[in-house]
Amino acid sequence: MSQPKLKIESLNKWYGSRKGPVHALSDVSLELADNEFVSLVGASGCGKSTLLSIVAGLQGFDNGVLLTDGAPIVGPGLDRGVVFQSYTLLPWLTAQQNVEFALQAAGLSAAECRDVARHHINLVKLDRFADSFPSQLSGGMKQRVAIARALSYRPKMLLMDEPFGALDALTRHQMQELLTQIWEEHRLTVLFVTHDVEEAVYLSDRIIAMSINPGRINSTFHVGLARPRNQDMISTPEFLALQKEVLNAIRAGSQGENEH
Numbered sequence: 001m002s003q004p005k006l007k008i009e010s011l012n013k014w015y016g017s018r019k020g021p022v023h024a025l026s027d028v029s030l031e032l033a034d035n036e037f038v039s040l041v042g043a044s045g046c047g048k049s050t051l052l053s054i055v056a057g058l059q060g061f062d063n064g065v066l067l068t069d070g071a072p073i074v075g076p077g078l079d080r081g082v083v084f085q086s087y088t089l090l091p092w093l094t095a096q097q098n099v100e101f102a103l104q105a106a107g108l109s110a111a112e113c114r115d116v117a118r119h120h121i122n123l124v125k126l127d128r129f130a131d132s133f134p135s136q137l138s139g140g141m142k143q144r145v146a147i148a149r150a151l152s153y154r155p156k157m158l159l160m161d162e163p164f165g166a167l168d169a170l171t172r173h174q175m176q177e178l179l180t181q182i183w184e185e186h187r188l189t190v191l192f193v194t195h196d197v198e199e200a201v202y203l204s205d206r207i208i209a210m211s212i213n214p215g216r217i218n219s220t221f222h223v224g225l226a227r228p229r230n231q232d233m234i235s236t237p238e239f240l241a242l243q244k245e246v247l248n249a250i251r252a253g254s255q256g257e258n259e260h
C-alpha cells in the first residue's frame with residue numbers, strides 16, 4: 001500500500017500562557033491521501049491554525065508523529081505551499097515579481113523564475129495584472145497572487161488557513177471555483193482551514209470537525225457529492241443535510257471538556 005501524503009499520529013501541542021498551560025492539540029491523528037482535499041472546521045480556538053502551522057513546519061509540537069511521504073516534517077519546505085488569510089505580499093514588488101521572488105529563493109535562474117511566475121500568474125487568471133502592485137489589486141486578486149506564489153514551486157501539498165475569509169461573498173465564490181478548477185486539473189493534496197461550513201462541503205472530499213478545550217478531532221465527514229462541483233449544488237437536499245450535520249458537530253464540540 002502507498003504511503004499517505006500526510007500522516008499525523010497522536011500529536012500533542014501545549015502552549016504556555018499566563019493563565020497556565022493550554023492543551024491546543026490533544027492526541028490528534030489524521031491521514032491525508034495523495035490528492036485528497038480535506039477541510040478542518042471547528043469553533044474558534046479548537047486548534048485548526050495550530051495544526052496547519054505545525055504541518056507547515058512553522059512551529060513544533062510536544063509529542064506524536066508527523067510525516068509526509070513517510071519522512072518526518074522538521075521545518076518549512078518547498079514540498080508544502082502555504083496560503084494565509086492575510087495576503088502576505090511584498091508591497092514594493094508587482095504581482096509577477098512577488099511570485100518570482102519566491103522562486104529565486106527556490107534556486108531557479110532569472111529566466112526560469114520569469115517563465116514559471118508568468119505561467120502561474122496566468123493560471124490564476126491575472127494575466128492583465130502581472131505588472132500591478134498589491135496596492136492596485138483587490139483582495140481577491142491579492143489572494144490569487146498568493147495562490148500563484150504557493151503553487152509556483154510545485155508543492156505536493158497546499159496548506160490554506162482561511163484563505164478566503166476576508167473576501168466578500170461573490171469574490172469568495174469565484175475563488176472557490178478557481179481553487180476547485182486548479183485542484184481538479186493539477187491534483188495536489190490540500191489541507192484547508194475554514195469557519196465556513198458551506199465552503200468546506202463545497203470544496204472537500206473529507207471534513208474534519210474539531211472540538212475545543214482540549215483541541216481534538218471529534219468527527220469526520222466524507223463528502224459524497226459528485227465532481228466536478230458547481231455552485232448550483234449548494235441548494236440540493238444532499239448538500240444542505242451534510243452542512244447541517246457538520247454544523248451540529250461543531251456546535252457539540254464548541255464547549256470544552258474542561259468547561260463542564
Ligand SMILES: Nc1ncnc2c1ncn2[C@@H]1O[C@H](COP(=O)(O)OP(=O)(O)OP(=O)(O)O)[C@@H](O)[C@H]1O
Pocket residue numbers: 015016017022024042043044045046047048049050051215
Ligand atoms: N502563541 C500562542 N500562545 C499561547 N496560546 C496560543 C497561541 N496560539 C494559539 N494559542 C491557543 O491555542 C488554542 C488553539 O488556537 P488556534 O489559533 O490554533 O485555534 P483556531 O481553531 O485556529 O482558532 P480561530 O478559528 O479563532 O483561528 C487556543 O486556545 C489559543 O488561545
